[in-house]
Amino acid sequence: MAPPHPRDPSTASNYEQVSVSHYVVKWNVDFDKKCIAGDVKLVLDVKQETSEVILDTRELTIRSVSCASNGETKEVEYAMKDNGALGQKLIVSTALLKAGDKPVLTVKYESSNNAAALQFLTAEQTTDKVAPYLFSQCQAINARSIVPCMDTPSVKSTYEAEVCVPVGLTCLMSAIGQGSKSSECGKHTIFSFKQPVSIPSYLLAVVVGHLERKEISDRCAVWSEPSQAEAALYEFGETEKILKVAEDLVGPYVWGRYDLVVLPATFPFGGMENPCLTFITPTLLAGDRSLVNVIAHEITHSWTGNLVTNFSWEHFWLNEGFTVFIERKIHGRMYGELERQFESESGYDESLVRTVNDVFGPDHEYTKLVQDLGSADPDEAFSSIPYEKGSALLFTVEQKIGDNARFEQFLKSYIQKYAYKTVSTEEWKEYLYDTFSDKKVILDNINWDLWLHKAGLPPKPEYDSTLMRACKDLANKWTAEGSEAPTDGEVFEKMSNSQKLAVIDAIRVNKGIFGDRMPSLTATYKLDQAKNAELKFSWLMLGLETKWTPIIDASLAFALAVGRMKYCKPIYK
């Protein structure tokens, strides 16, 4: 029997004694002060007798706290205590609360003008330069900077919200919109939302801006600034198709709506799986739908991550490794098994190897799959390790079991078993052994300790390298000792964007041999005209790594034009 979950080290909340079943949020968004002010009601669920409720905060100014219990509401004492890198803890002293009580705390507060979860943009910083813009990013532990909460994935709560924004702007949240009304003064619009599915605090999300909506299907739409609306509608036109493939793989979609919002260029990630409203970077607007694997990834989070959730950030691979593995299953169903094999091997060769060897070093704690975060902010540990090491583990397990259909059925039943709950690595592993009790010898043959708890690279799974071999063969023509570099781009042009990327990545691995061939490579494959952000980034990095000085201006221009950390950090580094 898997042990009970240990305590989540990234929260100060006393969530073992009291949890939050529902939040009622009332926000005024102040673009002048760059802050959110308002109040939040926390409907509590007392599990063990206690006379205090401890919440996570970060740079919040608390105005008052009251507690409604047994029909009586009164102001209560509270104190703020420093919690180091994790912010500040709000300790609320209540009357003695007994198991089964459901008191309601009301906290009136204001965020700082530098809230970790928020980016306030001036009109000038947006794409259309028409109006100011606000968006949030709460994963991993930034929700505490915009609402006092139990900021741990171990607590799941429904929420409802009313958000007051300047008239003319649209507000969206990670919830189902309930309509809007004008404020009494006429200068503001109040938008209402409900999220009826219990979610962890990191999935709270808000966006406010000059937005236009384009319908994709009955349940899917894409929001963006008006100048990008047509391009976004084309780029993400397959969203409903991807959603249906995902449902066939892992079960029904329970969130109602699946909308996308294309954010301004400063959004730091490729996508963020906020329920009902995935946030995405404009760098996905390649013009040829060549980066929609990110959409498949975020859609998949509707099951792995948002329904079945890691109980703490030390088990983040349960969110991301499963999502990458299933994202590639979707890719395989849409484009063929060889494509799934190719994407999986690319992930290992390019992302995992580079992160272990070049970013952290093979002995680093953060190259472990299950990590010891201690009191560090989980953001410090964020990398592709949980994504690629986690999905490589699942690829290995499926391959050793030797029955993909049966393994896919296992994934579906695992999601059904832990839906709406939080899960640990040990619980997943126990369910795996229970499901495949006839394969115990095979499963025991997996070096679990190495895969789960050791730093460095795991054994490389056996991929079908048919598509990858063509990429490495072409790369070798540029890097093999004494080779004659190709003089025409015909073979390269016929490749998919993913294969083109793999060619450049393979050259990067052999950059020393490649030498000073950047000018001819760039001209032969027209890389300076690449619209696909992944290909452009890899070309820029190859130029920087081979110290081809003409690439510097293009690299800085790219880093200044996009805020996606995946691109900016390596270029600046």
Ligand SMILES: CC/C=C\C/C=C\C[C@@H](O)/C=C/C=C/C=C\[C@@H](O)CCCC(=O)O
């Ligand atoms: C081991 C680390 C444990 C927890 C970290 C959790 C979150 C870190 C925080 O920085 C938020 C990350 C959000 C990522 C969102 C989407 C990614 O899938 C994008 C990956 C890179 C990209 O495509 O831009």
Ligand SMILES: [Zn+2]
């Ligand atoms: Zn993800």
